[in-house]
Amino acid sequence: MLERASDPALMLIAPTGGGKTLAGFLPSLVELGSEPEAGLHTLYISPLKALAADMRRNLTTPISDMGLPIRVEDRSGDTTQTRKKAQRADPPHILLTTPESLALLLSYEDAPRIFAGLKRVVVDELHALAESKRGDQLMLCLSRLQAMCPGLRRVGLSATVEDPPALARFIAPHPAPCHIVQADPGPDPDIGMLTTDTPPPWSGGGGRYAIPEVLEQVARHKTTLIFHNTRAQAEIFFHELWLANAEGLPIGIHHGSLALEQRKKVEAAMVAGQLRAVVCTGSLDLGLDWGDVDLVIQVGAPKNVKRLVQRIGRANHRYNAPSKALILPANRWEAIECHAAIEAVLAHDLDGDPRDLGPLDVLCQHILITACAAPFDADTLYSEVTGAGPYYDLTRAEFNTCLDFVATGGYALKAYDRWQRLMQRDDRLWRLRDPRLAQQVRMNIGTIIDTDTLKVRMKGRSGASAGKPLGEVEESFAASLVPGDTFLMGGQIVRFESLREMEVQVSRDRGRKPKLAVFSGTKFATSTQLSVRILELLHRPTLPDLPTHTLDWISLQSQVSQLPRAGRILVESFDHEERAHTCIYGFAGKNAQQTLGLMVTRQMEELGLGPLGFVATDYATLIWSIAPVTNPAQVLNADQLQDGLEGWLADNALMKRSFKGAATIAGLITRNLPGKRSSGRQATFSSDILYDTLRKYDPDHLLLQITRTEAMRGLIGFGRIDEMLTRTQGRIDHVTTQQVTPFAAPLFLEVGKVPVDGAGREALLQAEADRLMEQSGLATLVATGQNANG
Template sequence: MTTLPPALSDWFAAKGWTLHPHQMDMLQRAADPATLLIAPTGGGKTLAGFLPTLAELGPTPPPGLHTLYVSPLKALTADIRRNLRTPIEGAGLAIRVEDRTGDTTYTQRRRQRADPPHILLTTPESLALLLSYEDAPRIFQGLQRVIIDEIHALAESKRGDQLVLQIARLQSLNPTLRRIGLSATVENPPALARFLAPDTAILQADPGPDPDISMLDTDDAPPWSGGGGRYAIPAILNEITRHRTTLIFHNTRAQAELFFHDLWLQNSDSLPIGIHHGSLAREQRDRVEAAMAAGALCAVVCTGSLDLGIDWGDVDLVIQVGAPKNVKRLVQRIGRANHRYNAPSKALLVPANRFEVVECQAALDAVRAHTLDGEPRGPGPRDVLCQHILATACAGPFDAGQLYREIITAGPYALLTQAEFDACLDFVATGGYALKAYDRWQRLKQTHGKWHLRDPRAAALIRQNLGTILDVDTLKVRLKNQFGGTPLGEVEEDFAASLTPGDTFLIGGQIVRYEGLRELTVEVSRAPGRDPKVAVFNGTKFATSTLLADRILQIFQADAWPDLPAHTAHWLSLQREVSRLPDPHSLLLESFPHDGREHLVIYGFAGRNAQQTLGLLVTKQMESQGLAPLGFVATDYATLIWGLDPVTDPVPLFDPETLRQGLEVWLSGNAVMKRTFRATAIISGLIERSHQGRRKTGRQATFSSDILYDTLRKYDPDHLLLQITREEAMRGLIDFSRIENLLQRVGDKITLIRRPRVTPLAAPLFFEPGRIPVHGSGRDRLASAEAQALMQAAGLA
């Protein structure tokens, strides 16, 4: 067994700390090639991950990088640095620990390349950049260990795929490299173990006691729709005063902002409450994190940016506002409360609307039953592979055969065929176009059997484009003054474009007045006490998991609902009286006239993305049947379609074969595919994200990726990027597999109920934002009519 340096053991003893059994186990397994540690939050799992490193480095290690720590969050690396330095400095060990993220200064990054610390804490994106430098082999020479924190969170996205490709690279550079994965919430440990390395041992720590969770009881019933949870503010303030520190989670940044603002308006006791989310300026986030660590705040309103890791010692209550959508994420968030081992975490769920009351109940049941959701991911996406090949070329000439053999050691790419790899390489080198190749201007060329950049100057541009996180174009927001102004955060470019001087919006909980755009910065002034226009941030829209949707349908089947609040139970009873409640074995449809339009509701409970796809496909069928659909809106539970004529025979609309054919045709030109294509085009290096970011307002914009998509579809329909886009869309935004599962489950049991007016269950759908117009013949007629009306109003026709 590897032993800790005596100075460290003594320091632990002096502090009265004893190692948990799983921490001892990690020391014991120090020599193993790969270990996945599953331990509850607060179980000291990060320290457990670092113990073998501290033991191997000893009190006076030689210079050189020994351990690389990768986490999904920048904030986490800074936090770990602080936490790690305490015992290292306390025990007087000469171990250098530094972090390196997008926030690290240029000078420090340059110094780190020349003289790496013993322990480097970073993110997958910063690691990608580091590995793309020519001196990567020197920087990583002698690397012994890599620790991946919150590995389950990374494994769910392309960031994880990119990371394991990078680790394969590191393993080639250092064949004795050992891997450690750390995670608290894992629904399928063997799958995660395979993701980390082919021969990973799983170490499961004592999971600790069950959490103490319930739904927040409020005087007012939640509203019919919307996501703010503002009705619950008095009850939430009350809970805050009764606890030491409360984290209040929201699903989107915009909701967090609105909620925080309203919370302050009602915060008559001036309780110190902060806000934290990814769109805030780093200075703002730092301040909140520091205040939080110092125990100066009694609550923080936050989003997924605080989902993971950061060790807030004395959080004793977590409040989730809005439906959790996913049990695993809920469990993760609950774990933020009470970071002490073997103490139950306390959490309250606050449904934002009536539908969410049922979903919250379903989530409570699931947590109590210890079931976690998780959809298995398919093979590693090839756009990430294309980027990896480009990045590899930036670091220096490479041998294609060697690179292929290295890539298939990475879990998600284990089944990648030589032909698939060759196609990616061809795309990176020549564009991969069937009809016309860039023979003269290839991006990569082969010389003496090795591939390299044709134009070495291209490396700088490629590096700017590394990473798989895609942000919408954002602009910085600053307070206008003569000193350059305090940075407040960022807003989406589209939102900024919609502002005119004098408009007000919320950022960082304060209302600001839009003054103007200077270069790429939105200048604002403080404007207290005015009604804000809402800032539209790119809040991720998670789809409700299959597990939760199934549980909701189960709840609907009950004869009565004693566990649900009375208002919700009453609503469901009313629906049962007027129409019926959806059930797991059939597909319920309702049709009714309202406000001069015909409406159709599809209660598919297939999650937001699949319901949206269903909306697109069904309206397409309706269009061809001459029912003149005008638009639809989708939620996690249902799709509401409106049009000119009623649906009377629904069965042909839901024929799986027709839907699939419709999908093929529809896939060609729809917005979801175009959005997916844009992401794929950026990740694979077809278009450069820096160009997008640098777009100057007032100058001619770059043309949109939609045009590239249309061109490729027309001239090169089998192009690699279209294949990737299709795969991505089918499992991502389109989620067609969930529609197929739904149709398979219900078979021909499709029930259409006709009612003279809106039904109780359908009513909330009318308040949903995100209505999607159907661009059919009806819409063309409307556009002509609108143009004519405008001309008439202007006296021109």
């Protein structure tokens, strides 16, 4: 048996296809098979609804084959209300669900009865949950369950873990230990770069240049998953792939903004082996067993080694069978990053940032959820909360601040009845001030903050109210549309007809070049560890087996300027089109490099250098100005940058965006109300007013503290800048050249992406690329690169 009687928690680390999920259920199947009992015995938590449904299929077969009297059901947002009520009244032996559905179950008064016989909780894809607020909320819920069921055992399952002890501390009931079991990792994957006849472009994020080679690989394999880092790039690639699909190979598309019906249709076709390829995003990252997938193609640099390992594992989903994967860089820089990522995978060098303490907005929501179920004692709840791994170090003062906020809204909002949510009874137990608030809280449970989106639906035929749902787009994109505009959705071109009852009504349109719909979703930044590996790769005595065009580019950079180094910051200065240009190579990720541009241009303004603008990538920030930067140390001083950041943050749209997310999770802003839903614009307007009010009258308010922490960590990425400045300790290599440098040249193409209607846009961009490369000394590459093997 995996478990030992003394283990309150166990973490099983095994490669994809190793059978760890079924292994996690074995003790439950044995116990239920020998002594069937009524009520809920085992809870299975996964980050994806589809994972729960997939696990139900996988569990039902062995249970049926052995004739075991075990009921297995799944519960998610897609489960009908009738089924949910039945599950509460008569829980199955094994319930498969998500963190949000568990939190909702714990908010009901009958939660102690529902979970009375619970013996085991199995948490799948633990590493994915641990990287988000969903995991923090789940650990708080497990602490609540532990109080109801003291003998409860926890099992965490994961395939990609960079720091097993840290993840074990995350899932274990603090301060109890967690037993770690690591399986044989199995064979290394068969992974390499996809060879193409056309070199990758100098900039951009897509892989359209390699459509012929991708189609060739699809034709040679049973089923290929083609991963993209963003939903928008997946849509573009699928459209181009389909246009070039002369053989009519069955190909689908799958991402989180598509309608549930379309996703289920693609999933069913994959299981049945009816698709030769699926263009997808992170919606297929995790442990789903999709038929005969024998190849994974990652389009664009993976940005994160763990993510790449997870995606590679979708191919040959069997233990002791090497997964096969090809990586397709989207531009020249990514050719280097992709090679570094492949090396990291084969070296089992996973990346990851240290775990932060649990966020307080999630704790505020948990306090509200607890109050919905029953009156609670503050001392008891504090003890429960500090039993959760992410909150083990929470002080009582921090807990009290959260409790006060949930009860009254905080100092500046105490006078408003709408934020008076809790009251203390004579017996010192806290309860909801108005029991009707429970329904509102339940409708807003969760930590996933969706970008404001609207449903997209085919316009119904004459007399019909609505047609087939296609998915959703961001509200800001929908607001920019006028009747007749076309855009890509689910791989097809649709025509905007009207906005009706908060839905985008469309019809089919095959004729014109479409706009690109804007989808919510994470935009990845290159991890710190991968950035360091890229810098190390550039300085090896013998460069690895990179494409010839990339090797020539690197060589020319070392001649014209110099190569960036890990322990130093490279700053290049040169003139271009009568403007001074400064290029800062920080390798800190896109968010951090953008923030660095804002901070440095602020310093340049104070120095009278007349900054005019900047552009940033994962690797560098390019700034253009009236006067040159002659002493980079003046604009890269850590203390001055920090001071400048404080002033810039005070009244910034990013801070308001971060505030809106924290306020929504903490329950200050309510998106969903019984009988209606506020639009994104209404919620934004409301959050902006609250933000300005709190800044003026209560600058130390809990939510403003949370907002600053969130913005620094995520949206702004100042932690990566601080890490870069600490690592380099003021060591700057300043190079002044008479021309645009080879490494800086691609950044000009980011600036020069002027929208030009019609077929001439690509030609103009290519002409601009050729001109810039020629000026930077890459004339030979421009002349010969078109025929170079990529």
